[in-house]
Amino acid sequence: MDKLQGKSTIVALIVASAYFMENFDGTVITTALPSIAGSFASSAPAASAGITAYMFAVAIFIPVSGWLADRYGSKTVFRAAIGLFMLASMLCGVSATLAEFTAARALQGMSGAMMLPVGRLIVLRSTSRAEYVRAMSLVTMPGVVGQIMGPLLGGFFASYLTWRWIFFVNLPIGLLGVGLVTWLMDEQAGEVRSRFDWWGACLVGVAVGCLIAGLSMLASSPGISIAALLTVVGSVSGALAVRHLKACPHPLLELRLLAKATFARGASGTFLFRLAASAFGFVLPLLLQIVLGMKPFVAGVLVFSSALGAFVMKGSAPPILRRFGFRSVLLCNGALSALSILVCMGFGLATSLLVIAVALLAGGFARSLQFAALNAVVYADVEPALMSAATSFASMLQPLASAAGIAASALLLRVMSTHGRLSALDMRITLFVIGAIALGAAWPFRAMADMAGAELSGRQPLQRHTEPR
Structure with missing residues (x-):
C-alpha cells in the first residue's frame, strides 16, 4: 500500500509540473502585454490577440483530448503535449512579428488543452479513489504558485530583462517533465475508440470556439453585433452537437455521463x-x-x-x-x-x-x-x-x-x-x-x-x- 501511494505521489508531482507551466503562462502574459506590443510596434489591444488565440485553441481542442488518450495511451499523449508546449513556448520567445506570436500562442493553447485533462486522467487512473483528493491537491498546488508568480515574474522580466524570457523559462521545466514522464510513468490505455467522431468534433469545436469568442467580445468590445452573432452561431452549433452526440454510436463527448x-x-x-x-x-x-x-x-x-x-x-x-x-x-x-x-x-x-x-x-x-x-x-x-x-x-x-x-x-x-x-x-x-x-x-x-x-x-x-x- 505504501509503495502504491508513493507511486501515485510521484505521478501527481510530475503532472504538477505541467499544471505549473499552464497556470504560469496563463497569468504571466497580462503584465508583460505592453512590452510585447511595443516590441512588435503594435498596441496592447492588438497584442491581446495572443491571449484570445490561446483561449480559443484550448476551448476547441479539450474535447479531443480524451479520445487521443484512449487511442494512443495517456502517457504518450501527455509527453507529446509537454513537448509541443515547449516548442510553442520557444516559438513565442523567438517571434519576430505579431502574427508569428499569435500563431505560436495558438499552438501553445492546443498543447495546453491536451496537458491538463490528460494529466488529470493520469492521476485518476494512477491513484485509488480514497487518495484522489490528496493527489489532486498535490497537483494543483504548483498551479496556484504559478498563478501567484506569474504577474510578479512577468513584470520583472518585462522591466529588467526581456518579455521573451517569460516563455523561455518553460524549456527547462518542460525538459524535466518529459524526462520524468519517460522514466517514471507507466503507459495507460483506456477503452479503445478506433473511430474518431469528426462531425461531433466540428460541431463541438465551432460551438465552444464561437461561444468563447462571442462572450470574450461582449466583455471587451463596445459593439455587440459581432459578439451577438458569434454567440448565436455557437448556441446553434451547440444544439446541433447535442443532437448528434445523442445519436452517434461513438460520440466525441459522452452525454450518458449526465x-x-x-x-x-x-x-x-x-x-x-x-x-x-x-x-x-x-x-x-x-x-x-x-x-x-x-x-x-x-x-x-x-x-x-x-x-x-x-x-x-x-x-x-x-x-x-x-x-x-x-x-x-x-x-x-x-x-x-x-x-x-x-x-x-x-x-x-x-x-x-x-x-x-x-x-x-x-x-x-x-x-x-x-x-x-x-x-x-x-x-x-x-x-x-x-x-x-x-x-x-x-x-x-x-x-x-x-x-x-x-x-x-x-x-x-x-x-x-x-x-x-x-x-x-x-x-x-x-x-x-x-x-x-x-x-x-x-x-x-x-x-x-x-x-x-x-x-x-x-x-x-x-x-x-x-x-x-
Missing part, C-alpha cells in the same frame, strides 16, 4: 461556481482601484492575499472532506464562499487594508476548498471505461464558464455605469449578483446523498467484495 447524479450535479455546480469566481476575479481589481482609489501595486498585494488563501487551503482539503463528506462541504462551504463575495459589498474608503486583506484571504480559502470538492465529486461514480470522457467533458466546461463570468460581469457594469464612470453602487449591485450565483451553485447538492463520493473522500473504508467459495 445520467449519473454526482456527475450531473458536479458539472452544473462547477459551471455556476466557476462563472461566479471568474466574474469576481474580474470585478475585484476594479473595485479596489476605481472605486476605492488604490494604486495598482496596493490592489495587487490585496488580490495576492486571496491567492495566498487558496494556496494554504490545498493541504486542508483532504482532511476536511474526509471528516464532513462532499455534501456537507459543498453546501456549507458554498454558502461561505458566496458570503465571502457579498462581504466585499461593504468595502469602502474607511475600510482598513487589514480588514480587506483578511476578508480576501478567508474568501480565497473558501473558494479554493469549494473548487477542490467540485473537481473531485464529478468523478465519484464514473467507471474507469468512461474516465477519459469525463475528464474531457468536465475540462471543456471550465473555459466556457470563465468566459461567461467575465462577459456577464463586464456587460452588467457597462449597462449600469453612468457616462462611462463606475460608482460604488454599480459595484455593489454587481457583487450582489455574483454572490447570488455563487450561492445558487450549491443548490444542486441539496438532493445529494449524505455519503455520496464517500470512497473518494475517504469518509468510509473501501468496501471489499469477496467471491463466494
Whole structure:
C-alpha cells in the first residue's frame, strides 16, 4: 500500500509540473502585454490577440483530448503535449512579428488543452479513489504558485530583462517533465475508440470556439453585433452537437455521463461556481482601484492575499472532506464562499487594508476548498471505461464558464455605469449578483446523498467484495 501511494505521489508531482507551466503562462502574459506590443510596434489591444488565440485553441481542442488518450495511451499523449508546449513556448520567445506570436500562442493553447485533462486522467487512473483528493491537491498546488508568480515574474522580466524570457523559462521545466514522464510513468490505455467522431468534433469545436469568442467580445468590445452573432452561431452549433452526440454510436463527448447524479450535479455546480469566481476575479481589481482609489501595486498585494488563501487551503482539503463528506462541504462551504463575495459589498474608503486583506484571504480559502470538492465529486461514480470522457467533458466546461463570468460581469457594469464612470453602487449591485450565483451553485447538492463520493473522500473504508467459495 505504501509503495502504491508513493507511486501515485510521484505521478501527481510530475503532472504538477505541467499544471505549473499552464497556470504560469496563463497569468504571466497580462503584465508583460505592453512590452510585447511595443516590441512588435503594435498596441496592447492588438497584442491581446495572443491571449484570445490561446483561449480559443484550448476551448476547441479539450474535447479531443480524451479520445487521443484512449487511442494512443495517456502517457504518450501527455509527453507529446509537454513537448509541443515547449516548442510553442520557444516559438513565442523567438517571434519576430505579431502574427508569428499569435500563431505560436495558438499552438501553445492546443498543447495546453491536451496537458491538463490528460494529466488529470493520469492521476485518476494512477491513484485509488480514497487518495484522489490528496493527489489532486498535490497537483494543483504548483498551479496556484504559478498563478501567484506569474504577474510578479512577468513584470520583472518585462522591466529588467526581456518579455521573451517569460516563455523561455518553460524549456527547462518542460525538459524535466518529459524526462520524468519517460522514466517514471507507466503507459495507460483506456477503452479503445478506433473511430474518431469528426462531425461531433466540428460541431463541438465551432460551438465552444464561437461561444468563447462571442462572450470574450461582449466583455471587451463596445459593439455587440459581432459578439451577438458569434454567440448565436455557437448556441446553434451547440444544439446541433447535442443532437448528434445523442445519436452517434461513438460520440466525441459522452452525454450518458449526465445520467449519473454526482456527475450531473458536479458539472452544473462547477459551471455556476466557476462563472461566479471568474466574474469576481474580474470585478475585484476594479473595485479596489476605481472605486476605492488604490494604486495598482496596493490592489495587487490585496488580490495576492486571496491567492495566498487558496494556496494554504490545498493541504486542508483532504482532511476536511474526509471528516464532513462532499455534501456537507459543498453546501456549507458554498454558502461561505458566496458570503465571502457579498462581504466585499461593504468595502469602502474607511475600510482598513487589514480588514480587506483578511476578508480576501478567508474568501480565497473558501473558494479554493469549494473548487477542490467540485473537481473531485464529478468523478465519484464514473467507471474507469468512461474516465477519459469525463475528464474531457468536465475540462471543456471550465473555459466556457470563465468566459461567461467575465462577459456577464463586464456587460452588467457597462449597462449600469453612468457616462462611462463606475460608482460604488454599480459595484455593489454587481457583487450582489455574483454572490447570488455563487450561492445558487450549491443548490444542486441539496438532493445529494449524505455519503455520496464517500470512497473518494475517504469518509468510509473501501468496501471489499469477496467471491463466494
